[in-house]
Amino acid sequence: MNKKNILLIISIVVIALLSCSLSENDRQDNFLIDDNLVKNDKNLEIKFQVNSIDTSWYDGAVFFEDFESGVSDWTSKRYYPDISTFSILGSGGIENSQCLRIISDDFNDACFYTVVDLSPSSYYNCIGWIKSENIELDEGASIAGNLCIMDSWWTSGSTGIYEFNWEQVSFTFSLDGTMLLAGFDPGTIKFGCRLGFFCSLVKGTVYFDNIGIYELPKHESEHFTLVIEPMDMGRISEGALNDWLDKLDLVYEEYHNLVGGYPFDGEKITILSVLQYPGGWAVAGNPIQWHQPWVGEELESIESEGHWSFGMIHEIGHDYDIDERWIFDCEHWANFKLTYVVEMLNAKVPTEFGYFQGDEIYDFWERLYEKNINDDDPDNDVCPTTWFCWIKEEIGWEPFKETFRDYLDGTVTKNPTEPIDRFNLFLDVLSSNTQDYEDVRDIWPEDILNMLIDYYGGSAGIVER
Numbered sequence: 001m002n003k004k005n006i007l008l009i010i011s012i013v014v015i016a017l018l019s020c021s022l023s024e025n026d027r028q029d030n031f032l033i034d035d036n037l038v039k040n041d042k043n044l045e046i047k048f049q050v051n052s053i054d055t056s057w058y059d060g061a062v063f064f065e066d067f068e069s070g071v072s073d074w075t076s077k078r079y080y081p082d083i084s085t086f087s088i089l090g091s092g093g094i095e096n097s098q099c100l101r102i103i104s105d106d107f108n109d110a111c112f113y114t115v116v117d118l119s120p121s122s123y124y125n126c127i128g129w130i131k132s133e134n135i136e137l138d139e140g141a142s143i144a145g146n147l148c149i150m151d152s153w154w155t156s157g158s159t160g161i162y163e164f165n166w167e168q169v170s171f172t173f174s175l176d177g178t179m180l181l182a183g184f185d186p187g188t189i190k191f192g193c194r195l196g197f198f199c200s201l202v203k204g205t206v207y208f209d210n211i212g213i214y215e216l217p218k219h220e221s222e223h224f225t226l227v228i229e230p231m232d233m234g235r236i237s238e239g240a241l242n243d244w245l246d247k248l249d250l251v252y253e254e255y256h257n258l259v260g261g262y263p264f265d266g267e268k269i270t271i272l273s274v275l276q277y278p279g280g281w282a283v284a285g286n287p288i289q290w291h292q293p294w295v296g297e298e299l300e301s302i303e304s305e306g307h308w309s310f311g312m313i314h315e316i317g318h319d320y321d322i323d324e325r326w327i328f329d330c331e332h333w334a335n336f337k338l339t340y341v342v343e344m345l346n347a348k349v350p351t352e353f354g355y356f357q358g359d360e361i362y363d364f365w366e367r368l369y370e371k372n373i374n375d376d377d378p379d380n381d382v383c384p385t386t387w388f389c390w391i392k393e394e395i396g397w398e399p400f401k402e403t404f405r406d407y408l409d410g411t412v413t414k415n416p417t418e419p420i421d422r423f424n425l426f427l428d429v430l431s432s433n434t435q436d437y438e439d440v441r442d443i444w445p446e447d448i449l450n451m452l453i454d455y456y457g458g459s460a461g462i463v464e465r
């Protein structure tokens with residue numbers, strides 16, 4: 001499925017919020033997305049992600065409600081107080097059990113919530129089942145029936161689909177502050193079943209059943225905290241998982257050897273499996289958000305093939321872009337720095353052309369270059385990582401190491417913002433750290449240098465992370 005379509009199908013609010021931590025580039029890490037993640041209603045052309053998490057893998061729930069004993073300690077909140085009604089039905093839930101129903105007979109944002117105690121230092125999944133009927137969205141609305149944390153932006157997202165039968169909706173969340181509204185009290189989490197959302201008034205009927213909050217277990221290594229589904233842990237042995245985390249610790253140190261600094265002041269990086277679509281296969285940052293549908297498969301092949309995960313090394317590489325003044329192209333830097341790490345650690349990584357190990361990674365970039373210039377797609381003809389590998393072959397890694405350090409220790413004082421200026425600054429500093437070339441640009445054939453200048457001087461240049 002086309003990447004752009006994928007982005008459109010996720011609820012607008014969720015995308016808008018998550019975009020704060022994304023770059024245009026991270027969205028390009030979509031290489032494994034396919035269309036079985038989404039369900040489609042042809043009439044409204046609004047789709048949403050359906051997960052299928054087996055909750056029996058969890059070590060119990062922090063909170064669970066099946067509505068079989070009615071409800072106590074639940075509170076309703078309505079944007080327009082007179083419009084919506086809340087009921088516990090004696091049947092019609094999962095396996096015809098009891099369930100909660102919200103009806104809004106006119107456009108409203110209506111929520112039924114209860115207070116749950118959670119720890120600010122943990123990660124949780126909110127998972128439940130929703131069924132809807134007669135849904136109509138007000139102008140600008142994008143979220144119908146959903147599970148949410150009140151007084152925050154956290155929501156399962158949902159759908160304007162007119163009618164659908166029971167589907168599992170979910171999201172992975174923490175209480176670390178970025179998604180919380182002013183006045184949010186972390187001691188009293190209000191867990192809500194909701195029809196509508198902020199700026200999303202909806203009418204119709206929605207049913208809720210078997211809603212729960214589940215704490216995610218953590219696996220610690222020296223530099224990483226891995227937080228993944230117990231269900232996905234079932235795809236890899238404990239020994240192989242720890243072995244991989246040890247490898248990621250080596251990756252972390254090797255990136256440090258290349259650039260001379262640490263991201264996030266050396267704080268541990270969390271690798272967090274997320275149920276909602278984060279904007280790609282994974283999205284860099286702290287936490288690195290790793291889209292759950294791909295986690296189990298990757299872990300399984302890490303064990304069976306003994307590889308290190310190209311995708312995860314790449315994401316950690318993004319986190320090592322610790323001086324924004326050298327970033328003229330995030331994806332190039334993540335890939336080029338990965339090349340160093342894979343070579344130095346003799347790491348084995350999967351690619352579209354099969355496995356490459358250690359310095360074979362240079363063959364991979366050549367293969368990719370050959371493919372890109374010979375296929376019918378003119379948009380992939382600029383291959384900066386392949387071409388920077390040509391420079392590295394001539395001058396070695398040392399000048400690159402010195403150059404990154406020149407940025408971090410203040411030797412580089414310029415602060416360009418345009419991609420082309422950052423590109424040229426990097427090459428100038430790199431040249432100053434090179435003995436055999438007055439200008440490393442001379443290593444490139446003129447047409448390639450001109451392609452890069454056009455590329456970063458035009459709209460293709462990518463600066464922001």
Ligand SMILES: [Ca+2]
Pocket residue numbers: 066067068093094097098099209210
């Ligand atoms: Ca029930």
Ligand SMILES: [Ca+2]
Pocket residue numbers: 371372373374375376377378379380381
């Ligand atoms: Ca091409």
Ligand SMILES: [Zn+2]
Pocket residue numbers: 025026028029314315318330331334
């Ligand atoms: Zn990337």
